[in-house]
Amino acid sequence: MKITFLGTGTSTGVPQIGCSCKVCRSTDARDKRLRTSVLVETEQTRILLDCGPDFRQQILPLDFRRIDAVLLTHEHYDHVGGIDDLRPFGVFGDVQLYASERTGGQLRQSLPYCFVEHKYPGVPQLRLHAVRPHEAFRVGELQVTPIEVMHARLPILGYRVGRMAYITDMKTIADSELDYLQGLDLLILNGLRHEPHYSHQTIEEACAFARRLCVPRTYLIHMGHHIDLHAVEDDRLPEGVRMAYDGLVVDVEGE
Template sequence: MRLKFLGTGTSTGVPEIGCRCGVCTSNNIKDRRLRASALASIDGVRLLIDCGPDFRQQIMEEEFSPVNGVLLTHEHYDHTGGLDDLRSFCKFADVDLYANKITLDALKMRSPYFFSENKYPGIPILSLHEIDAEKPFKVEHVEIQPVKVMHHKLPILGYRIGNLAYLTDVKSIPDREYAKLKGLDVLIVNALRIKSHLSHLNLSEALAEVKRIAPKRAYLIHMSHHIGLHDDVQKTLPDNVFLSYDGLEIEI
């Protein structure tokens, strides 16, 4: 399995509009972060995790071939704002979208034209699959285990694919979900900034989760400019923890 980080930034992206801080004006490309998303490839099956407002720009860099499934973590715009651009992929087949009920309900409210009876020509044709966090499901032959995590009070989904788990926008993980995260080679988890935040893990909380889950390696995502410069933060991390950056590809 290969995974490419298409975006590693928080909801505003980095640089943040109008900000002149040291991170937002850095020349290091690792300090420029599009909204969080990833593309996993497993034996020819391509899975897109989240589809935020930077999707068009992110996917332009990739080979134009079918996306077999889109796994949504939750409804927030930074994770779903690019769904309209999936229309190009409907040339291959309807696009299969996997999400929990809260997320699907929000999409139907927000983008009713995707789902209307008389569809306007050219809109994306999305096939919706409601995910129950307790039940693993398959996309083609790839088995995926949903993981229920809490984004402050909102229950959202992370996904385990083989020995990789992708968790974003987590503030806490219910005790019973840790059993789904045993024996990981790679854990991807969010770390917003140094200071604490109501609905996102900060750096020290993310490192505590890495310690508890004990994967072989961990990659941090969904950073804001308040995390600091990529190279400075990386130096402070344990040997098996990496600050991800846009375009990074890993092999699992």
């Protein structure tokens, strides 16, 4: 599998509007972070993980071809705000969205025109599938397993795809979920900043979680501007943990 980091930023993106801190003023492209999203590709299959408000900008430079599934972690705008921009992919047939029942219900309220019986011409062609933690399903040749994590008090989903796992917006996770994260080759994990946050892991908490799982490669995502420059922060991280950046491409075994 090829993993492309389309965005690695928190809900405000980096630079943050109105901020003049050194990270927001940085000329290093690695310090420019669109909202978090990842694209998983094999020769046969293409999966989008989260579809935030920067999706149009993120997908334009890439080949225009079918997206076989869109996996949504939860309903917050920075993870679903780009769904309307999926409309061009309707030329390949309905776009398959996978989400929890709660997230699906929120989408039906926020994008009602996409789910009515008689749709206005040109709206996105979407098909919603409700998924539950631990109930695996297949997209093409890839097995996908949803995993439950806690975003403060809100239960949201992470996803394991083959030997890669994508977890964003996590603050805590039950020990019972760890069985579904064994044998990973790559962990994509949120690390917001160094100061404690009520609903997101700090960078230190993310590093400790990666160490607990003994994952050989971990890339941090959903990062804000309250950290140091990428070049500085990346050098401080422990072995096996790196800061992801927009446009980074890595390979991982599919199964």
